[in-house]
Amino acid sequence: PSIVVLISGSGSNLQALVDNQGSDYKISHVISNKKAAYGLERAAKASIPTSIHNIVPYKKRHPDDVSAARADFDKELAQKIKELKPDLVVCAGWMHILSSECLRPLREAGIPLINLHPALPGAFDGAHAIDRAYDAFQKGEITKTGCMIHWVIEEVDRGEPLLIKEIEMKKEESLDDLEARIHSVEHVAIVEGTKMALAHRA
Ligand code: GRF
Secondary structure: OEEEEEEOOOOHHHHHHHHOOOOOOEEEEEEEOOOOOHHHHHHHHOOOOEEEOOOHHHHHHOOOOHHHHHHHHHHHHHHHHHHHOOOEEEEOOOOOOOOHHHHHHHHHOOOOEEEEEOOOOOOOOOOOHHHHHHHHHHOOOOOEEEEEEEEOOOOOOOOOEEEEEEEEOOOOOOHHHHHHHHHHHHHHHHHHHHHHHHHHHO
């Protein structure tokens, strides 16, 4: 089975997927929405084809209409992915909300997507989830956090979870240390979740 991985940044989760390629899956292509994403280097080092799908050309095409720019971006992203014919799309540190302009054509093509989110279901949807969990812990509002792999739907980070990994939070722990613990759990979850998603399809 082949997967396409979407990234926006360092790609440490992509690296985990690269390091665990085998009979369960192979990464056929990596798409980044940021040309400076270090994850592109990681893909190149692993001889995995990459492409950049950036919003700027779409904003130039629709200078006064950001929603039209995003719709075109999403439509053409779906087209690129369909041409790659993956069995699964894995969003790993992908920081662009995918609308139905992208999700509908992929659904119709039978190409599912999963996403890694560094929080528990429904706890801190959206960006900066780790920081927000840390603040909530400092305020005594929560005692644990975690990360999850979920099916991607139009509602941000609200798709049905495939895999949830909980992390007990520790007093006196710095945000950096919590973040490091979450990332190391993510690197296991992203591989496990990818295999589960592919098994789900079979
Ligand atoms: C991770 O916490 C991921 O869950 C979030 O972005 C962070 C960076 O991931 N979406 P990576 O190192 O780019 O894989």
